[in-house]
Amino acid sequence: MFATSRTTKLLLHVANLTVIFFILLPVAAVFIGSIQSEKALQADTRRLLPLEFTLDNFTVILTKGEQKGRIFEQVTYLPDNIKSFYTAFANSAIVAVSVTVLTLLFGSLSAYTIARQRFRWTLFLLQANIVARFVPVIVLMIPLYIVMRSFGQLNSLSGVIIAETGFLLPYAILILAPYFDTIPADLEEAARIDGCTRFGAFIKIVLPLATPALAACGVIIFIISWHELLIPLILNARPDFMTLPVVIASLVGDVHVFFNLMMAICLLALAPTVILVALLQKYIVEGLAAGAVKG
Amino acid sequence: MPWFRREMRASHFAFFMNVPTLLCLGLVLAYPVVYAAYLSVHRVGLAQLRRGEFPFNGWENYGRVLEDPLFWVALKNTLVFTAITVSSEIVLAVLIALLINQTSVWTSRLTRFLILLPYAIPPIANGLIWAFLYSFQFGFLNRILFTAGLISDPVNWAGNPNTALYAVAVPYIWRTLPFAIILVHAALQGIPRELYEQASIDGANAWHRFRHITLPMLRQIIAIILILRTAFAFAVFEEILAITQGGPGDATWVAAWYSYKITFAPPNNFGMGSASAYILALMIGAIALVYMRFIYRRVTL
Numbered sequence: 001m002f003a004t005s006r007t008t009k010l011l012l013h014v015a016n017l018t019v020i021f022f023i024l025l026p027v028a029a030v031f032i033g034s035i036q037s038e039k040a041l042q043a044d045t046r047r048l049l050p051l052e053f054t055l056d057n058f059t060v061i062l063t064k065g066e067q068k069g070r071i072f073e074q075v076t077y078l079p080d081n082i083k084s085f086y087t088a089f090a091n092s093a094i095v096a097v098s099v100t101v102l103t104l105l106f107g108s109l110s111a112y113t114i115a116r117q118r119f120r121w122t123l124f125l126l127q128a129n130i131v132a133r134f135v136p137v138i139v140l141m142i143p144l145y146i147v148m149r150s151f152g153q154l155n156s157l158s159g160v161i162i163a164e165t166g167f168l169l170p171y172a173i174l175i176l177a178p179y180f181d182t183i184p185a186d187l188e189e190a191a192r193i194d195g196c197t198r199f200g201a202f203i204k205i206v207l208p209l210a211t212p213a214l215a216a217c218g219v220i221i222f223i224i225s226w227h228e229l230l231i232p233l234i235l236n237a238r239p240d241f242m243t244l245p246v247v248i249a250s251l252v253g254d255v256h257v258f259f260n261l262m263m264a265i266c267l268l269a270l271a272p273t274v275i276l277v278a279l280l281q282k283y284i285v286e287g288l289a290a291g292a293v294k295g
Numbered sequence: 296m297p298w299f300r301r302e303m304r305a306s307h308f309a310f311f312m313n314v315p316t317l318l319c320l321g322l323v324l325a326y327p328v329v330y331a332a333y334l335s336v337h338r339v340g341l342a343q344l345r346r347g348e349f350p351f352n353g354w355e356n357y358g359r360v361l362e363d364p365l366f367w368v369a370l371k372n373t374l375v376f377t378a379i380t381v382s383s384e385i386v387l388a389v390l391i392a393l394l395i396n397q398t399s400v401w402t403s404r405l406t407r408f409l410i411l412l413p414y415a416i417p418p419i420a421n422g423l424i425w426a427f428l429y430s431f432q433f434g435f436l437n438r439i440l441f442t443a444g445l446i447s448d449p450v451n452w453a454g455n456p457n458t459a460l461y462a463v464a465v466p467y468i469w470r471t472l473p474f475a476i477i478l479v480h481a482a483l484q485g486i487p488r489e490l491y492e493q494a495s496i497d498g499a500n501a502w503h504r505f506r507h508i509t510l511p512m513l514r515q516i517i518a519i520i521l522i523l524r525t526a527f528a529f530a531v532f533e534e535i536l537a538i539t540q541g542g543p544g545d546a547t548w549v550a551a552w553y554s555y556k557i558t559f560a561p562p563n564n565f566g567m568g569s570a571s572a573y574i575l576a577l578m579i580g581a582i583a584l585v586y587m588r589f590i591y592r593r594v595t596l
Contacts, residue, residue, distance in 0.1 A: 009400065012394065012397055012400045012402070012403065013400065013402045015390075015394055016394060016400070016402035016403055016405065016406045017402060019391055019394065019406050020402070020405065020406055020409060022469070023406075023409050023410070023412055023413065023469075024409070024412075025428070026413075026416070026421065026424045026425060026428060026466075026469065027412065028435075029424055029427055029428050029435040030420075030424045030427070032435070033424075033427050033435065041433045042432075042433065045432055045433060045437075045438075045449070046437075046438060046441040046442070047438065047442075048438045048439060048441075048442045105315070106315040106316045106319060107316070109312040109313065109315065109316065110312065110313050110315075110316040112312065113308075113309045113312040113313055117305055117306075117308070117309035119306065119309060122309060122313075125313065125316075125317075127587060128320070129320075130583070130586070130587045130590065131580070131583045131584070131587060132320065132324050133583075134526045134579050134580065134582065134583035134586070135324060135328065135576065135579075136529070136530035136551065136572075136575065136576065136579055137530070137532075138530055138532065138551045138554050138555060138572050138575065139327075139328065139331055139554075139572040139573065139575065139576040140323070140324070140327045140328070140331070141555075141558075141572075142331060142334060142554075142558050142565055142568050142569050142572060143326075143327035143328075143330035143331045143334060143569070144323070144327050146330070146334070146339075146344070146565070147326070147327060147330065149344070162319075162322070162323065163323055165319055165323070166319040166320060166322060166323020166324055167323055167324070169316060169319050169320060170320070170324075173316070197303070198303060198305070198308045199303075199308070199312075202312075223414070223415065226417065227417040227418055227419075229417075229418065229419045229532075229533055229536075230532060234559065244417070245417050245418075245419045245420070248417070248419050248420055248423060249419050249533075249536060249537070251423070252422075252423065252426075252536060252537050252540070253540065259427045259430065259433060262423055262427070263423075263424065263427060266417075266420040266423055266424055269417055269420055270415065270416050270417055270420050273415040273416070273417070274412065274415040274416070276415065277411050277412065277414060277415035278415075281408075281411055284411060284414070285411070285477050285481070288474055288477050288478070289477060289478060289481040292474075292478055292519055292520075292523060
């Protein structure tokens with residue numbers, strides 16, 4: 001597209017390296033922070049790379065505080081939330097998987113009808129979803145807290161799953177609807193002439209064709225759910241039901257928790273979604289573009 | 296024939312397909328939105344929650360929010376934060392999308408591979424990582440600048456009231472930029488190459504081609520990013536919680552943080568919290584309507 005002289009090429013390399021530096025800066029920080037001790041961090045406040053490496057931060061988290069290693073030998077206080085890492089990880093996984101499955105299920109039913117059945121109210125439903133996507137969690141939090149409180153759904157995973165499913169459903173519909181719209185209707189009509197019901201044609205013909213869109217939508221919803229803080233933070237105060245973001249948030253402002261330990265738990269919490277993004281990049285890119293533009 | 300084999304009327308079919316969605320949206324979105332409006336005109340504190348009775352108090356909650364100087368500080372900070380993040384994101388997204396579009400440059404291919412990484416980081420973890428980066432005593436950022444010889448004394452990035460809002464804006468931009476870049480990059484693929492070839496024959500230089508072909512063709516996607524990112528930046532929360540908790544002083548109190556603190560920190564004024572959240576929601580709602588009108592002018596799905 002552009003004439004690539006040597007100077008332009010050099011400038012492009014410099015620009016790319018700047019961007020890469022900016023992208024990797026926090027990743028390097030969380031990595032380097034998590035593999036050293038607070039002592040090493042304090043010993044020299046100007047040194048870039050640590051004097052010594054240690055995996056003690058991970059050991060103490062992954063053994064629920066039982067194996068303290070050298071760093072934490074003399075430490076008497078460890079926040080309980082650090083010790084419940086496995087529970088939090090499992091909670092996060094249960095919530096994210098359930099929310100993804102429910103959202104895909106309900107979302108594909110809706111998105112298909114919105115794309116195929118043109119009634120005034122399905123159009124209205126699409127418009128409602130577009131507006132609903134903008135509703136900030138903070139507005140829903142207060143009434144959701146009171147509603148869930150009166151239903152006895154505080155401190156349970158089901159409350160969080162219901163809330164997140166409802167909250168993410170509009171976005172899923174916006175990602176899926178344009179894709180269903182691109183699938184030719186002839187296929188279903190042929191199937192229906194052969195005696196398939198509308199629902200049968202949807203399940204047997206349309207859904208298999210929509211696998212790429214379902215994958216794109218599913219991975220995006222999983223990531224958002226894995227990252228969601230406010231909903232579980234407000235609905236679940238008991239350690240048994242905390243998700244990873246809530247555990248991380250509970251360490252904020254705890255002056256007794258070292259930065260190194262925080263970086264270690266952050267690294268463990270961000271690993272699953274980083275792996276997902278690395279593996280499924282193509283789908284995420286398509287899903288993000290579909291959900292924003294064609295809605 | 297059993298009932299599930301019989302053919303349904305199209306309108307019935309459409310309705311049944313949407314029952315789960317309608318239930319979910321009703322329970323989690325519509326009802327709470329209406330209920331929040333109800334709460335915002337009632338006195339709701341911990342005592343009232345325990346008793347289960349919310350006395351009506353008219354516009355009192357709204358009045359108290361609008362009289363609270365902290366609310367106006369939070370609103371001003373939110374506007375400044377939104378202006379900084381959205382404008383920088385649009386400029387950066389266009390530049391970086393053009394950069395990763397240079398597929399013949401190997402570093403561009405590397406950038407393109409890495410571009411989605413921030414999207415994978417949980418917002419609260421992102422906040423905490425940047426809190427570590429900014430740390431006055433042990434911070435990674437100061438270490439880098441010391442090593443590069445750019446500063447001689449440590450800088451208190453997030454602890455200085457003059458720089459704190461920028462200090463939380465940078466992590467937010469870092470985390471949300473991939474979304475904007477991907478949209479711009481996708482739009483770039485839709486520009487016909489012939490336009491550039493024709494312009495080159497006519498003697499247009501790179502800047503002219505950008506100014507008269509690329510930029511006009513990106514206008515729509517830039518408008519979409521502008522609207523979406525403005526609405527979401529209005530409700531920024533996690534980075535504030537992790538890095539500054541609204542401080543120092545009130546330098547980074549933003550609207551969502553205000554509603555959160557009023558409601559969930561003692562004295563737990565749920566009514567006033569709802570009122571302030573509603574003011575925020577109405578502003579975002581206005582943005583959402585603009586977005587819908589905009590989308591509909593172009594696409595009829």
